[in-house]
Amino acid sequence: MAQLELKSVVQRYGKQTIVDGVNFQLEAGSIACLLGPSGCGKTTLLRCIAGFEDVAGGEIRLHGAVVSSPSQRVAPEKRRIGMVFQDYALFPHLTVEQNVAFGLGRRVDEEASRRVRQLLATVGLHGQGEKYPHELSGGQQQRVALARALAPRPELILLDEPFSNLDVGLRERLSVEVREILKREGSTAIMVTHDQHEAFAMADQIGIMFEGRIQQWDVPYNLYHRPANRFVADFIGQGVLVTGTVGEENSVRMELGTLISDTPVSCNESCTTCDDGCAVDILLRPDDIVHDDASPVQAEVLHKAFRGADILYTLRLASGTEVLSLVPSHHNHALGEKIGIRLDADHVIAFKKNEGGSTPPRTEHPVTWQAAGGR
Incomplete structure (x- = not known):
């Protein structure tokens, strides 16, 4: 059974259709990416999966259970989904360790402390737990945000343009590191980006979106060498x-x-x-x-x-x-x-x-x- 499954998902703002009949499924432990130009509907689709947006049609399933449909909606906090935002969304008055621990709710036992220490080591921030977010670089802050999302062992991690605030060199390096962290944790993840280099570095499968639809859902090799239509051929890589x-x-x-x-x-x-x-x-x-x-x-x-x-x-x-x-x-x-x-x-x-x-x-x-x- 797929970890995540979308069937004919539609989302509208008033009369404007933003997501138009999207279908795909994601197996446990896989990393996927929604890739496309600005305004194609990819972030809105991610928000539908998170539960922040209602759907006008179709359904979203987690482990076979419907979490979103026109007649049913499970609250975001009950979906066991972790979210990593574009602007990190760290608490400036909390230390690095406290920010990561925030993902575990009110747990303050030894097991929770061990999980926090383990995650800080996993994301390469061992010994940085007492620092505050403003004392860290942008790349380090993004690692803290990822560790916080991973802390409660969610069934799915969603990453919304997670590297867009970083310089090009750091983006490419961090995307490879984040993939390794997610694979080490055995996490299932979906990332949204408009940068194909990030998508290729991170994802096992990529969905190319345009005008609210998935134009092609495939592995990076096929997107480059076997594009399904002119849009994919033009959007992926360079060519004439x-x-x-x-x-x-x-x-x-x-x-x-x-x-x-x-x-x-x-x-x-x-x-x-x-x-x-x-x-x-x-x-x-x-x-x-x-x-x-x-x-x-x-x-x-x-x-x-x-x-x-x-x-x-x-x-x-x-x-x-x-x-x-x-x-x-x-x-x-x-x-x-x-x-x-x-x-x-x-x-x-x-x-x-x-x-x-x-x-x-x-x-x-x-x-x-x-x-x-x-x-």
Whole structure:
């Protein structure tokens, strides 16, 4: 039985639908993330799970028991749910130890004290119990908030944009540390964020939300390599859509050459398979296009972003189409320079060509690269 299950959950403010028929379930010990742009409904959905918001339709179940439906609502404090807020919400007049102990209610016995000490050690704050929140860094305060939420051993932990007040480097490091803490405690958790790097670092499964709906609920690998629709393809990672035409034997002709798929080419949003001659948009990630001085396909360097080990190049093809390529940084090319590139993709992500799209350009040097197999 799933630890948490949502069935066709709907939430409205007046006539405006904020959450529109959401379904998913979460197994015990799993960490999930609701990821999406501002205003997509992810925080409202988290508040519905916590019991802070009523639902207009569907139901929310914890361990099989209904806790939210249009006719039934279990109070937040009776759901055995821990909450970690964006602003930490620590009590400034209480010590670190007292803040963590607050999650245990009025218990003051030795078992409660042992639990507090154990959690402070778990979150890396051993010996910091007598300090006050203002004496701690932002990352340390967030650890205290997590320890407080974990103290009563809740059935579910909810994290609402928990790292948004921290600098980028600390966010990435702390998201990995928090995942390790949650896994060590055996906790089931859901995090809300608009930052995909945090989501990838934290979650076993991610639900991409847009306009109140889950666009795709999947593991990070599939979200990146097998997006369900154009929104997911555009929102996750970086990439461009390049015009192509489906040919025989699972091939797709593009300006960059002909890509051969090891499975029938499917238009994710429109049909199971695409027929010969079907116009499609092919998603190409920066790691699908590699620098190759021997390649007959040349591209002009428009922009470059130095990233230490790599440089992310924005390149313009002969037709004017722009693509991205991630190249080792010792290949340091000047703006306006022409460089050779080739495809190195091992899968085909195709979408039905939008109405009004241009005819796919022909390459002067037809080249074929096999998509089957790894890089």
